[in-house]
Amino acid sequence: MARGTVRPARDLCSDCGLCDSRWVAYVRRACAFITQQFETIEARAHGRSRDQDNEDELYFGVFQRMLCAQLASPIEGAQWTGIVSTLGVKALESGLVDAVLCVQQSPDDRFTPVPVLARTPQEVLAARVNKPTLSNNLSVLEQLPGSGIERLLVIGVGCQTQALRAVQDSLGLKQLYVLGMPCVDNVSREGLQTFLDSTSRSPETVVHYEFMQDFRIHFRHSDGSTETVPFFGLDTPRLKEVFAPSCLSCFDYVNASADLVVGYMGAPYQWQWVVVRNDRGQELLDLVESELNTQPVMSSGQRAQAVQQGIDAYDKALRLPRWLAELVGVLVNRVGPKGLEYARFSIDSHFTRNVTWLQRNHPDKVAAHVPAFARKIVSRYRLPKP
Ligand SMILES: Cc1cc2nc3c(=O)[nH]c(=O)nc-3n(C[C@H](O)[C@H](O)[C@H](O)COP(=O)(O)OP(=O)(O)OC[C@H]3O[C@@H](n4cnc5c(N)ncnc54)[C@H](O)[C@@H]3O)c2cc1C
Structure with missing residues (x-):
C-alpha cells in the first residue's frame, strides 16, 4: 500500500505504520489518536488495568x-x-521468536528510520x-502473511504498541512479545532538524543524543566529542511548534501495554x-538478567513545585539566558527529583502540557481522549487558561 494515502487520525497521526498495512481496516478502533482505550488494552495484555489508587501504578502502569x-x-x-538489542538477539538465538520487529536506519541518513x-x-x-523521529514500524506487519x-x-x-495490541489477535501469530x-516529544525528520539547529553547536555532526536524568541533553558527535546543554536553556519559543501533534496529545509515555519496558x-x-509488566515480560528479561548489573529503584526529591513553575514558564515560552540556564541546571540537578521522582516530574510536566494543548487545539476530543489516570495526575496542578 502506498505510504501516506490513508491517515484517518489526520493531524494527530503518529505515523505508527498501521495505515500502511492491510490492518488499516481496523484503524478506527486501533489508532490511539482516534480511540483511546487504555483500560481495555491493559486488561487484554496484563489481565487487569492499572490500580489508580496505587501511586506507582497510577504513574507507571x-x-x-x-x-x-x-x-x-x-x-x-x-x-x-x-x-x-541484546534482548532482541537472545530472543532469536534462543528460538523464543522467529523474528524481531525493530528499526534500522537509512544508509543516507542516520536519523531516518527503516x-x-x-x-x-x-x-x-x-x-x-x-x-x-516518528517511525512507521507497523508498516512491516504487511510482510507477515506467508512469511x-x-x-x-x-x-x-507507545503509539505503535497501542495499535499493535488492538490488532494482535488478527495477525495470525502463535505468540507475540512486546518490548x-x-x-x-517525538518529531518528524524536519522537526528534528529544527531541534538540532536550535540546540547543538554542530547540528550536522550529531550522531546520538538523549535527554538525561541530570536535566541536560547529551549530544555525541561523529568525531567522538560530546556536548551537553541544560534543559532550561532550550529555545522554547522555537521548539513549542516542533513536537508532533500526536506527541502533544499522547498519554502513553510509559508504554502501558508492553510486556516489558526498558527506558x-x-x-x-x-x-x-x-519495568516487568507481566509473565511474558519476565520471560523476556530472563534472557538477559544474568548479564545485567542491577540495583533497586530509588526515589528522592520533591517535584511538585518545579512542575508548576515549568507549566507557567512553558506557557509564557520563556527562554533563559545560557548562564542562568546553567545555574538553574546545576541547582536542580543537586537538589531536584531523582529516580522514580524524576520520572513522575517528567510525566506530570508532559501530561499537564498535553491536556492544555488538547484543550486549545482539539477541545472536542478532551473528554474522550484524556484517560482517567492522566486526569487524576493533572488535577494536582493549576493549568493555564485554555
Ligand atoms: C523515539 C524514542 C523516544 C524515547 N524517549 C524516552 C523517554 O522520554 N524516556 C525514557 O526513559 N526512555 C525513552 N526512550 C528509550 C531510551 O532512549 C532507550 O531507547 C532505551 O533505554 C533502550 O536503550 P538501549 O541501549 O537498551 O537500546 P538499543 O539497544 O540501542 O536499542 C534501541 C531500540 O530502539 C528501537 N527504535 C529506534 N528508534 C525507534 C523509533 N523511532 N520508534 C520505535 N523504536 C525505535 C530500535 O529498533 C532498537 O531496537 C525513547 C526511545 C525512543 C526510540
Missing part, C-alpha cells in the same frame, strides 16, 4: 517488578547500554540506537529503568 540495570558489557553504539522484520542477530544489532513467522517480538514506542520503550526515566543518572 501495571507492573510486577521495577529495577535499574546496565548491561555489564555494553554494546558499542547502542542508545544506552544496549539491553534492548523498520524491518529482523531474522538474524546481525539485523537486530543493526537496529540499535534511537532514531528520534512463516509464528512467534514475533515487537520493539516499539516497549517510554517515549515523549531510563525512573532510574538514577546513567542507569536504565526496567
